[in-house]
Amino acid sequence: MALAQADVLAGLKEIVEEVAGIPGASVELDKNFTDDLEVDSLSMVEVVVAAEERFGVKIPDEAVTDLVTVGDAVNFIVNAAK
Amino acid sequence: MPSRRVVVTGLGATTPLGGDVITSWSALLAGRSGVRLLTEDWAQTIPVHFAARVAQEPSETMERVEMRRLDRSEQFALIASREAWKDAGSPEIDKERLGVVIASGIGGVTTMLDQYDILREKGARLVSPHTVPMLMPNGPAANVGLELQAKAGVHTPVSACASGAEAIGYAFEMIRNNRADIVVSGGVEAAIHAMPMSGFAAMKALSTRNDDPTRASRPYDLNRDGFVLGEGGGVLVLEEYEHALARGAKLYCEIAGQGLTSDGYHIAAPDPDGAGVQRALKFALRDAQLTTKDIVHLNAHATSTPAGDVAEANALRAALGADADHVAVSATKSMTGHLLGGAGAIESVFIVKTMQDRLAPPTINIENLDPAVTVDIVRDKPRALPAGDIAALNDSFGFGGHNVVLVFKSL
Numbered sequence: 001m002a003l004a005q006a007d008v009l010a011g012l013k014e015i016v017e018e019v020a021g022i023p024g025a026s027v028e029l030d031k032n033f034t035d036d037l038e039v040d041s042l043s044m045v046e047v048v049v050a051a052e053e054r055f056g057v058k059i060p061d062e063a064v065t066d067l068v069t070v071g072d073a074v075n076f077i078v079n080a081a082k
Numbered sequence: 083m084p085s086r087r088v089v090v091t092g093l094g095a096t097t098p099l100g101g102d103v104i105t106s107w108s109a110l111l112a113g114r115s116g117v118r119l120l121t122e123d124w125a126q127t128i129p130v131h132f133a134a135r136v137a138q139e140p141s142e143t144m145e146r147v148e149m150r151r152l153d154r155s156e157q158f159a160l161i162a163s164r165e166a167w168k169d170a171g172s173p174e175i176d177k178e179r180l181g182v183v184i185a186s187g188i189g190g191v192t193t194m195l196d197q198y199d200i201l202r203e204k205g206a207r208l209v210s211p212h213t214v215p216m217l218m219p220n221g222p223a224a225n226v227g228l229e230l231q232a233k234a235g236v237h238t239p240v241s242a243c244a245s246g247a248e249a250i251g252y253a254f255e256m257i258r259n260n261r262a263d264i265v266v267s268g269g270v271e272a273a274i275h276a277m278p279m280s281g282f283a284a285m286k287a288l289s290t291r292n293d294d295p296t297r298a299s300r301p302y303d304l305n306r307d308g309f310v311l312g313e314g315g316g317v318l319v320l321e322e323y324e325h326a327l328a329r330g331a332k333l334y335c336e337i338a339g340q341g342l343t344s345d346g347y348h349i350a351a352p353d354p355d356g357a358g359v360q361r362a363l364k365f366a367l368r369d370a371q372l373t374t375k376d377i378v379h380l381n382a383h384a385t386s387t388p389a390g391d392v393a394e395a396n397a398l399r400a401a402l403g404a405d406a407d408h409v410a411v412s413a414t415k416s417m418t419g420h421l422l423g424g425a426g427a428i429e430s431v432f433i434v435k436t437m438q439d440r441l442a443p444p445t446i447n448i449e450n451l452d453p454a455v456t457v458d459i460v461r462d463k464p465r466a467l468p469a470g471d472i473a474a475l476n477d478s479f480g481f482g483g484h485n486v487v488l489v490f491k492s493l
Contacts, residue, residue, distance in 0.1 A: 019147075019150075020147060021145065021146070021147030021148075042151070042211040042212055042215075043151075043211075045211035046210065046211060046212075049207060049208060052207075
């Protein structure tokens, strides 16, 4: 099932707010999870698992290290859902 | 090196009687019970339907995001530590001279059990990555240590229901031995869950007075039938005396000594002779360079179990001799329930308040005093303590035969 980039971003905003308490408004495509949003390695695991559940995709552990920015995650999820 | 003295400069607590020290202390003096029927569905499926939950849920003072990565015991530790640190005047200190010793009897047991439920129902992928930092028994101490950036050492003694008192004793030694100038110390517990409660019930350790929960915790009463599980925690800021004086800190009292022994008798039952308790009390007084004549108050372990209360009272009478006649004994678990690893800590907070106000808190729910109890119990309402120099004791015992006695002395 194809997913729209805007929908994935909206979903990630909710997940990051739930997991890390970062207001959705600051979760933008160019934001770095670690440096800008202070999502630490443990919370990143939570974000990934929540995203898998929500979007029905698999995000393998080896892919997670490449998800540096919110945009990386959105692109990965959109591609994985194609 | 001259002997380093240790004083109490800050207090914090979250208990079944209140979300802070002053609320808990006022309720204690008023003789209120913090025990209530549990509202969870599981409560009706186990033999004991009540417990002493904290009076103020952590969510009332903590952010949701912070809470979700902390076990409930860690939440209690942070809440009580923040209050104690503020009460101590948020001291400026070289972090390499700041320590934390916070105990727990059984650690993050609700996290362990909840995550096990998730593992069975949803699989390993959905087990929280925060599980291990939340369930480890040193988690409460570690989180407080992180928040305060303590670098002199962060420790967690574990000795069941003696853990909280042992933590304060460990902190006392850290300062006395010149490892630290300030140590945040105490104990917490958050074990109100069907599984640990069923385990205690299977040992016949818990009261089953389901029709009258607020009167179930009744230390020294002839018809006591077990303890009531409580939750929460207490924290004391301990500080080297000269260090506290130099910064103009508020000084509550001194911790003057401690005595530690073990029974070598049984994994759960108290030694009926109470020899280990007597030795701990003797060592503690010797350590404090005091005698039984100096003691005016004792906050007893007295959990409301048939065997434990009398064994303790006999040991106290034997150790204190005729001087037991001028020791006002309070069993505050009659109101708070038994906080396991948090017990010795909240009871130490209460002793400090007792010395400050010169009022020993009451023991409630004694309808018929067990005639085997031959120490002087403060019943029903607070009792005034003498002015001038006084000293008081906390005794705490744990499954495994651990005995801890702490000595508090007025300044």
